[in-house]
Amino acid sequence: MAASSTDPRPLAARMRPQTLDAYVGQRHLLGKECPLQAMVQAGHLHSMILWGPPGSGKTTLAQLLAHTAGRHFQVLSAVNSGVREIRAAVSSAEAAQSLGQGTVLFIDEIHRFNKSQQDALLPYVEEGVVTLIGATTENPSFALINALLSRARVHVLKALTEEELGVVLDHTLADRVLGLGALAMEMSPEVRKGLLTAADGDARRLLNLLDLAVQLAPVREGKTQITAGIIAAASGHSWRRFDQGGEAFYDEISAFHKSLRGSDPDAALYWLARMLDGGADPLYLARRLVRMASEDVGLADPRALEMALAAKDAYAFLGSPEGELALAQATAYLASCPKSNRVYEAWNAVRAVVKGGGSAEVPLHLRNAPTALLKALDYGREYQYDHDYPDAIAPEQSYLPPSLRQAHFYEPSDRGLEIRIQERLRWINAHRQPVREKKPHA
Structure with missing residues (x-):
């Protein structure tokens, strides 16, 4: 095989453009x-x-x-x-x-x-x-x-497109001084596309792969024959762009979460595979699925949380690669089921009220009264035991502090199981009567 170049520098360094017009x-x-x-x-x-x-x-x-x-x-x-x-x-x-x-x-x-x-x-x-x-x-x-x-x-700056990488490749193959010398080379259109795909938008990787492929390729009838197998051998297990804890990591996690929230199982499965391929911790992804089951599906389909937890346990039991299928199953399920963030919104609203509202006292009728003194102070005296009433609803009882009596946090959506929850809560609220606040004893 003829020498590719007498220049000892790597091919990527030799092919660095010298003018802005040559920059790709x-x-x-x-x-x-x-x-x-x-x-x-x-x-x-x-x-x-x-x-x-x-x-x-x-x-x-x-x-x-x-x-x-x-x-x-x-x-x-x-x-x-x-x-x-x-x-x-x-x-x-x-x-x-x-x-x-x-x-x-x-x-x-x-x-x-x-x-x-x-x-x-x-x-x-x-x-x-x-x-x-x-x-x-x-x-x-x-x-x-x-x-x-x-x-x-x-x-x-953006990763180079396959078309732009093709320009770099063609320029390198045509340069007889800095490129690959006087080599005669055979590369089918399919192999060329495979090489460009393996480069993954990285011009330096493209030229390094080409340089190594030339060294590995056999010479037959005076031609260096680069095959798909040679490209695969040169590439090794070349992970896609993914930096654990870096920008690409958070971009792909964001894409994964938003694809699932957007009810696109194809996209959600794609980003799951991309992250696993890039070396993301599968149990981290399992934890994200559990979080998404509560944040984006919620009570529209309570089985989503069960599925996510089961996938986490299955992966912990099986490991890779077998356990990754359980993560894929949970991903497809969560992406496909109805969505509701109403519990998430209610929880955030409640936390904001608790954080900014001081320590509202527990109403007397809800307090525990284990001693005679507390009973004398009317702790629990007017509590209505819900099971003593039709449909297990005490119609005149309130459970929030007086300052929050009119507060409303959870409003079910009209999707999935929350349709029935919404109907149930509306029926309950229609049967409750306004509650008069009881004055505590002096």
């Missing part, structure tokens, strides 16, 4: 009349945070913007840098500034800087000693301090 993706930022394109045309470079998934081109874009603006480009990684490295970079920038050249300070993984390290950047960004470009895969509003965010514009 992020048309919402670099297209005509878009934010970064307008900035480039104006010849002004502002401090910014580039937020996007791995392989979306954050580092490359920072380099190209600095080059286009004629700025000196300095790189720090927040993984292995601190205040000392920041000060050294600033000293270099001040020296360049004295010679009339501006500096772009690029900080990769900037979300890994702690508060004091981020604070150390502020005066130099404020004074224009450096133009800061930070790259992050984490939500800047959570990862960065407000003072830094107020001095830097946030630009969101």
Whole structure:
């Protein structure tokens, strides 16, 4: 097999574009009349945070913007840098500034800087000693301090589409110097699509997979033959984008919950599978199902809570992968059954009243009277034992403190079992009589 290139750098590094025109993706930022394109045309470079998934081109874009603006480009990684490295970079920038050249300070993984390290950047960004470009895969509003965010514009980068990845792939295959050299290559349309799918929106992953596939592929009749099996071997068990506890994690949990609430079992099952594939703790997902059974289904179908708890127990008993089917069963059931958040709303309303309303006294007729003294004080004296009345309803009895006598918290929906609960409560309320408040003895 012919050598792919005499350049020792990884393929992804060799193929890094050298001009903005060659940059693939992020048309919402670099297209005509878009934010970064307008900035480039104006010849002004502002401090910014580039937020996007791995392989979306954050580092490359920072380099190209600095080059286009004629700025000196300095790189720090927040993984292995601190205040000392920041000060050294600033000293270099001040020296360049004295010679009339501006500096772009690029900080990769900037979300890994702690508060004091981020604070150390502020005066130099404020004074224009450096133009800061930070790259992050984490939500800047959570990862960065407000003072830094107020001095830097946030630009969101998107994962590359399969069409955009195809452009990167074709350019690499056509480049005989930096790409794969003089290799003759066979790749069917199906294998090509499989490669693009395995890249999952990540240009770096695409090129790394291609590079490894070329090394694994046999050469027959002078051609490197890349098959679906070669792509699978190069990919290994390549999890989809999912960072436990990070932005993708909470986005997918949100999508899972909202799909279930929206009664879409197909979508709910998809997001469940995505999270399990990404390494989410199955018992965490089981706990979410239990919560959703009460919050979004409630008394419209009380069996939902039973199903969710049973799925949790089944997974704890079976483990993966067998127990995952129980989670899928509960997911499909919860997504398909009628929805009601009326218990959830009632509970929130009650908690708000309790928290803000002080300690309302228990009405005398509801109090326990285990001693003669308490009986003499009329504790429980006028309590009406409900089972002594027709339909087990004491018609003139109230159970809330006097200050909350007119309060109403739970209103059943007109879905599922709550239709019958609603009818029952309306019938009960129609048979209750207004209660006159009894004055306690002096």
